[in-house]
Amino acid sequence: MRAVNRTITAAILLSGLAAVASPGQSMTDEELIRQATSAAPPGVAAEASVMAPTEAGGLRMLREGSNTFTCLPATPDLGFPAMCLDANGLAWFRARRAGVRPMPGMVGFGYALTGCASGCSLGVAAGEAPNSVGGRSFVMIMNLPRPAIDHMWSRGKEGLTQPQVVLQDTHYEYLMIPVQ
Numbered sequence: 001m002r003a004v005n006r007t008i009t010a011a012i013l014l015s016g017l018a019a020v021a022s023p024g025q026s027m028t029d030e031e032l033i034r035q036a037t038s039a040a041p042p043g044v045a046a047e048a049s050v051m052a053p054t055e056a057g058g059l060r061m062l063r064e065g066s067n068t069f070t071c072l073p074a075t076p077d078l079g080f081p082a083m084c085l086d087a088n089g090l091a092w093f094r095a096r097r098a099g100v101r102p103m104p105g106m107v108g109f110g111y112a113l114t115g116c117a118s119g120c121s122l123g124v125a126a127g128e129a130p131n132s133v134g135g136r137s138f139v140m141i142m143n144l145p146r147p148a149i150d151h152m153w154s155r156g157k158e159g160l161t162q163p164q165v166v167l168q169d170t171h172y173e174y175l176m177i178p179v180q
Helices: 002-014 029-037 087-098
Strands: 049-053 059-063 070-072 083-085 108-112 138-142 164-166 174-178
Touching: 029 049, 029 059, 029 070, 029 083, 070 087, 083 087, 087 108, 087 138
Parallel strands: 049 070
Antiparallel strands: 049 059, 070 083, 083 108, 108 138, 138 174, 164 174
């Protein structure tokens, strides 16, 4: 069953690949850094490390930083926009990308201030319809204890107008909060 879910999820998420880069086009490291750091407030982005996902599933360092945030360019294989994550958020991202359970109790935070481009699925699970977030800016809180989000709104509402739980009832559920 888990293999079927991964296959379905991969098919859904890869459909957003064209929204990030056309086939045969690759971005330079400077373009990746610019895209990644656009996801956070300037004060955070200026001192953040920047890493880019590799095809092998790892992360490649593009720029060393001096604060606790790491910015990532858009990640089409998971359907995520450019984002900047604190250390626990990055651990959550790595676990999500590897398909392993994140460490319990490590609550993470992330910025996605450039919003989500067309085709970005925001990491939805198999069977969930992608949400039309458009270019709306949002922040994420990952790996919250279940009681902390039970009262929150779930996905399924059109557009991002209020907090929503994404990847609900999985090890990767996170709270997505719109910001202006």
